[in-house]
Amino acid sequence: MLDDSTALVTGGAGLVGSHLAARLLDRGASVRVADDLSKGDRDRVPDGADFVEADLTDPTDVAEAVTDDLDIVFHFAAYTDTNYDDDRELFEANTAMTYNVLERMHEVGVDRLAFTSSSTVYGEAPRPTPEDHGPLEPISIYGSSKLADEALISTHAHSYGVRSWVFRFANIVGPHQRGNVIPDFIQKLDADPSELEILGDGRQEKSYMHVSECVDAIQYVVDNADEDLNVFNLGTRTTTSVTDIADIVADEMGVDPDYAYTGGDRGWTGDVPKMRLSIERLADLGWEPAIESDEAVRRSASELIDEIVE
Template sequence: MELTGKRILVTGGAGLIGSELAGALADENHVLVVDDFSNSSDADLPDGVEFVEGDLTDESVVADVVTEDLDAVFHLAAADKYVNSAEPRRQFEANHELTYNLLERMAEVGVDHFLFTSSSTVYGEAPRPTPEDYAPLEPISIYGATKLSEESLLSVYAHSHDFTVWNFRFANIVGDRFGAGVVPDFVEKLDENGETLTILGNGRQEKSYMHVSECVEAMCHVVEHATGSMNTFNLGTRTTTSVNTIADIVADEMGVDPDYEYTGGDRGWTGDVPKMRLSIEKLAALGYEPDLSSDESVRRAARDLVASLD
C-alpha cells in the first residue's frame, strides 16, 4: 500500500512507537490518533494529527474512530507488558478485546488493511537467530501469550475476510522517551543515585535493541512493499546487547561510574526471555536493513534520554 494520500487510524499514537509512526505518516497522509494515555501523555502527541481520546475496549469509541472512509488501521495500542504484569488476566483480556473490537468493526464498515505490532515474546525461548517460520510458538509470558492470541485473530481475518495484514514481531525498541524498559530505567536510577545501580537478574541477559526511528522506517517499508494477505516480519538488528553493556553505556553517557548490584538469577522477571535475537533475513530480502547496531541503538537512546534530563 502506498503511504501517500491515505486516511489512517493509529491506535496508541501517543506511545513511543505510535507517536513516531503517526508523525512520520502525517507528512503525506491524514492521520487520526486514538489513545487513552494509560501508557503515555498528551505531551507526546505528534504535530499534524487529528486526535480522539478513548479506550478501545469500549465498542462505542471503536465505532466513532473506525469509519468507512479509513484506508487502514495501524494498531499499536496495548496494555503494557511491564505496567500491567501484576494483573495478567486483565492484560490478556484487554489486549485481546482491543484487537477483536477493531477487526470486527473494520469488517462491518469495509476497511480491510491492518497493521499490528506483535512481539518477539511469541517465540518463547527459541534458537537464535529466530526466523518468522520458527515453530512451535511457545511464549513463556502472559504478554507473549496475548500477542500470539491476537496474531491468531489476524490470521482469521486475513484468510477468511480478505484483509491485508502486516504483523510485526519486535525486538526491544528504544528511543528518546521515558517509560518502561531497561534503558530509561537505568537513566532514571543513575540520575537519582550515580554511585550504585541495581540490575535485575545477573546482567548477562542479552537481546537485540532497535532504535524507534529505524523501527518506523522498517514498518513503512514493509507496508509499501509486502503485498500478501498475512505478512509477518521480524524487526530488529543483527546484533545483541547485554544488560551489563547497557548499564556501561548509560553510565558512560551520564559521566558516572556506579557499582552494580544484582537481584540474581538469569531472568529479570517471571516470563523474561534471557537471550533473544531475531532473524531479519526476510526484512533484508524485501530491501530494508537497519543502519544502527544494537549497541548503537542503545547509545543513541541513552544519549537522548540523558539530554532530556537537563
C-alpha cells in the same frame, strides 16, 4: 501506498505510534490517533494529527476511532506487564482491543491492518529466530496475548479479506520511552550515581532497535509486501547485554557506579534472557537497519538523558 492515505494509529501517543504518526504526516497522509493515555502522553501526538481519546476495550470508543473513510489501521495499542499486575486483566484487555478493532473494521469495510506483535511470541527459541519457527511457545502472559492477537488477525486476513502486516518487534528504544531498561537505569543513576541495581545477572542479551529505524521498516514493509498475511521480524543483527547497557548509560551520564545484581538468569518471571531475531525476510524484501544494537542503545540513552535528567 501510504502517501496521501487516511490512517488511524492506535496507541499513537506511545513510543512507536507517535513516531509513525509523525512520519505518515510527512508523507502527506491524513492521520488520526486513538489512545487512552494510560501509557502515552498527549504531547507526543504530532501536530496535524486528529486525536481521539479512546479506550479500545470499549466497542463504542472503537466505533468513534475506526470509520469508513480510513485506508489503513495501524493497531499499536497494547498493555504490557507494567500496566497490569493481574495476568487475566492484561490478557483480556489486549485481546479485547484487537478483537474490537478487527470487528469494527469488518463492519465499515476497512481492509488493511498493520499490527505490532512481539518477539515474546517465540518464547525461548533458537537464535536467530526466523518468522517460520514453530511451535510458538510464549512464556509470558504478554507474549500469550500477542500470539492470540496474531491468531485473530490471521483469521481476518484469510477469511475476511483484511490484508495484514504483523511485525514481531525486538526491543524498540528511543526518545519518549519509559518503563524500559534504559530509562530505568537513567532514573536510578540520577537518584544515586554511586550504585545501580540490575535485575538478573546482567548477562541477559537482546537485540535493540532504534525507533527511527523501526518506523522506517514498518513503512517499507507495508509499501512492498503484498501477501494476504505478511509476518516480519523487526530488529538488528546484533545484541547488547544488560551489563553493556548499564556501561553505556553510565558512560553517557559521566558516572561510575558499582553494580548490584539481583541474581538469577532472567530479570523477572516470563523474561526471555536471550533474544535475537532473524531479519533475513526483511533483508530479502530490500530493507536492513543501519544502526546496530549497541549504537541504538547509546543513541537512545543520550536522547532520554536529555528528557529525564534535569
